[in-house]
Amino acid sequence: MTTGPSVCRLSARERCEDALASTKPAAGRSTMITVTEERARRDAAASDERRRTVGLRSPLDGVPIVWKDLFDVEGTVTTCGSSSLSDRPPAVTDGTLVRRAHELGLVTVGKTNLSEFAFSGLGINQHFGTPVNPLDPARVPGGSSSGAAVAVAVGIAPLAVGTDTSGSVRVPAAFCGCVGFRASHNRYGRNDFRALSPTLDSVGVLARTVEDIRVFDRLMARDGDPARPATVRAVVPVGEWVDDCTPGVRTSFAAAVERLRADGVPIETAELPSLAHAQSLIDTHGTIVGADAYAAYGHLLSAPAGIEPATRRRLSRNAGSQAAAASLRAAMPALRRQFSADLAGAVLLCPTVRHEPPRIDDLLASDDLYDAWNASTLRTTMMLSYLGACGVTLPLRGPSGPLSQGLLVSAPAGWDSALLAWASRFTEAVG
The missing domain is CATH 3.90.1300.10 (Amidase signature (AS) domain)
Structure with a gap:
């Protein structure tokens, strides 16, 4: 291109x-x-x-x-x-x-x-x-x-x-x-x-x-972004966002972080209360996405056919989710402000997905496995969407074999131009 x-x-x-x-x-x-x-x-x-x-x-x-x-x-x-x-x-x-x-x-x-x-x-x-x-x-x-x-x-x-x-x-x-x-x-x-x-x-x-x-x-882009810091620093979150990853994902992520440090990017590891609070709310109340999806497509559950079994399962689980989602919507504005304050001008670094891509045949053989892998695949990115983050995932080669993994660089809403500029620099460092 x-x-x-x-x-x-x-x-x-x-x-x-x-x-x-x-x-x-x-x-x-x-x-x-x-x-x-x-x-x-x-x-x-x-x-x-x-x-x-x-x-x-x-x-x-x-x-x-x-x-x-x-x-x-x-x-x-x-x-x-x-x-x-x-x-x-x-x-x-x-x-x-x-x-x-x-x-x-x-x-x-x-x-x-x-x-x-x-x-x-x-x-x-x-x-x-x-x-x-x-x-x-x-x-x-x-x-x-x-x-x-x-x-x-x-x-x-x-x-x-x-x-x-x-x-x-x-x-x-x-x-x-x-x-x-x-x-x-x-x-x-x-x-x-x-x-x-x-x-x-x-x-x-x-x-x-x-x-x-x-x-x-x-x-x-419709509007120009506000001025952002000319220099970049990064934060790696303490907790499940790295700890719960598979060994291969952790190895690739740690190697990328070290290459960025060697390239002169200041990186600290810190607890971010907004992440933990957001994940706790989602674990307790479900997701806004599930409630919105049911509002849009729940009427199709009455049809005898036409939607996939996995879609039908997820829609059915969210049939009563509107009231629970109200708690998520109410907490969202304050949590997004806290997320920005927690980062204090830094970008967030974490693996995009906590595991390698699962095998299709395994998922189609088990509804429970299918749904569990789907939830796990989206756990990090869903929480960051709830916090309004813009984000760029950069490809990382796994420690063995051809499978790709992702280095996710995220920032508060409205930081898009700066985020893309910094991600471009990170690409040069991590290859």
Whole structure:
């Protein structure tokens, strides 16, 4: 991907054809719910014509992009990853964010697969097929933006736009070996995708590098960020966020922290009361996401078929969750302020997920195992979403084998630009 029109040697048409070709193999087919070939070729041709005549609209003019199938793309059905919505009429117009990207010259290649209704951190989809984790096809790709992460990892597009409610961009990026960014709530304008949780949903972006995400963010963010400290320092939290990780995850995380220290980043280990309090509330009352998901999709439980068994289980468990979620909503503003005060200008460092990606066959063989792994996969990122954090996960190689893990760098809401700049520096240090 290019960060400027003079850098890329390929025409938009060539990049478009490469992207479309990458959707054809099995991994690509599992990744895409809809491929918009005609539109992509038309957009690419228009970009090349601008390059020859009036000049490109932006540094991303002609760059392929894919969208999680929660965003409306003109002429396509927005399925939300569910067979229960596959018969809806096609969207008559692009959603706001899709339209803005089109106006910048980005080339929409299609819409990516996801966990049903974006309501799982595992990325399994039994109707459209599970996107193939390129590092180990036997393991989950992570979710819910599973197709978005795989699309970047296998080269369908250098940019993928997903959504992140409880970790839905950060988790699949960590499991598939790419960079995933959860933006602050409404950073790119009012969310106009099909919401799982209007309270916590944020747009997320996946790419091979932080710099690619920074270019997208600078072009799409509605407002400039307030001034932030020019120098970075980091905090590693005391407690379960590191202690409960598998040995392999702890080893990779500790090595990354030491490389950052060697690069001159001041890092301290400290207790953060906001994290412990937030996790305690979630453990006691459940999640806002569960309550919001039931409000949106609970009516489907009365249908005899049409939704996946795992989705049905989670919706059923949240049938009476509205009252409990009220306690979480009431405590949230003060806890977010405390989180910012606890960090005092630092960024938070922790593993993105506490374990390696589990095997798909194991999960499908046991409902209890499926649900336990889903909860464990999202435990860290869900708590940080509740605290309103923006976050970037950077890929880390595991201590043995090809499996990827994630170094999660988080900051309070509104720190997006500074966070991305610091994450770019961290990438150089951790490799």
